[in-house]
Amino acid sequence: MARSKEFEENEVLDKAMKLFWEQGYEKTSMSDLVEHMGIHRRSIYDTFTDKRTLFFKAMERFGNRTDAKLAAGVKQAKTAKEAIHFIFDYMSSTEEGEPPGCMFVNSAVEMACRDEDVDAKAVGAFEKVEHLLVEIITWGQENGEFSSQYGAQELAEYLHNALIGIRVMARTSVPKEKLERISTMSMLLLEK
Template sequence: MARSKEFEENAVLEKAMKLFWEQGYEKTSMNDLVEHMGIHRRSIYDTFTDKHTLFLKVMDRFGERINGRWAAGIKQSRTAKQALQFIFDSIINGEEDVPPGCMFVNSAVELAIRDEDIDEIATKAFAKSEKMLAEIVTWGQQNGEFTQQYEVKELAEYLQNALAGLRVMVRTSVPKEKLQRIAELNLRILET
């Protein structure tokens, strides 16, 4: 008779996500996962097949988390500038009880050049972020907040690059004040 699962899959995925996010894929061993997730190695294999498949599920979970958080913040914003400020602030200040930075950026830097699955996930995530930024830039141009000197696509690409850089820098000891100055300059560049 098969044993029933003695854990909630979403809860252990959350634990695995935080560990991979903090340490990266290569540095996280199966022993680390067993200890951190609080389940047996056999349960990990039975539920997620292998470490790589677990990592892909974690990447999906991270995408849902960040997209939901950003969508909610943008929806609450009254102006395009306020929406972008929310995104910059969420990157710089992070969330409580999670590692700094972005799992997509971390994983792209660590693995994308040699792992097609990670490359595809990260590339799609960056494209989705760029699309969201283009929508915000369009909003800002339509209501006169942002310059129309550049095309929406160019500004969205520019912002995506700036956000990727900030996502890396927040994992270092760079002071938040410097990161805020960088964010503020990016917003000033967009103004009319």
């Protein structure tokens, strides 16, 4: 007779996600995962198959969570400028109890050049953010908030590049004020 799980899968997946996010894939050992997830090694294998599968499930969880937070923040924005500000603020801040930066950016830097699957996940996540930026910039151009000197796609690519830089810098000891200045300067490109 099979034993029932004595843990909530999403709860332990969140713990694995934070560990991979903070340490990266290669530095995170199965022993680290057992300790941080608070479950037995056998339970990890039974539930998630192996470390690599667990890592990809953690990336997916991170992506779904980030997508939901971005969508909610943008939905509450009354203007396109407010929506862009929200995205920059969200990307440059660290919620309590969470590692700084972005799991996709960290994973891309660590592994994308030698792992096609990590590359595909990171590129897919980046494309989602760029698509969201295109929608917001188009909204701002149509209602006269933003300049139409450049196309929405080109502006989104530029802003996304700034956001990736901010997410990398957020992992360092760079002061938050510097990240805010970079955000402000990046947004000036949108103005008329």
